[in-house]
Amino acid sequence: SVSDYNELKKGFNEENFKIKYDLLESVWDDRPKFPKESIYVHDLCYAGRSLSQKIEVIREKYHSSGADSYIISSLDDIAWTFNLRGSDVLNNTTFYSYTLIE
DSSP states (O other): OHHHHHHHHTTSOGGGOOOOSOGGGGTOTTOOOOOOOOOEEOOHHHHSSOHHHHHHHHHHHHHHTTOSOEEEOOHHHHHHHHTEEOOSSTTSSOOOOOEEEO
């Protein structure tokens, strides 16, 4: 987030402070482009629970195990959690993403 970036920047010399979001882009020359397909909201009548209800349950679960945050990298889990669908993956309604819930 912008606030995290600004907080990190305080501890460094501003001229030398850069965040490289993808180191591999400088060495993986023939990397395929990421899809730019639309992502859409999966209707609540099919999703069963709202995004906020799902996030609340997930937070309760990881807090009860002593964790401060939870990383989700499985595409189907992210789509389910946020009630979103896409078409980045052939024959699947997922989209490329990563999630950190704090």
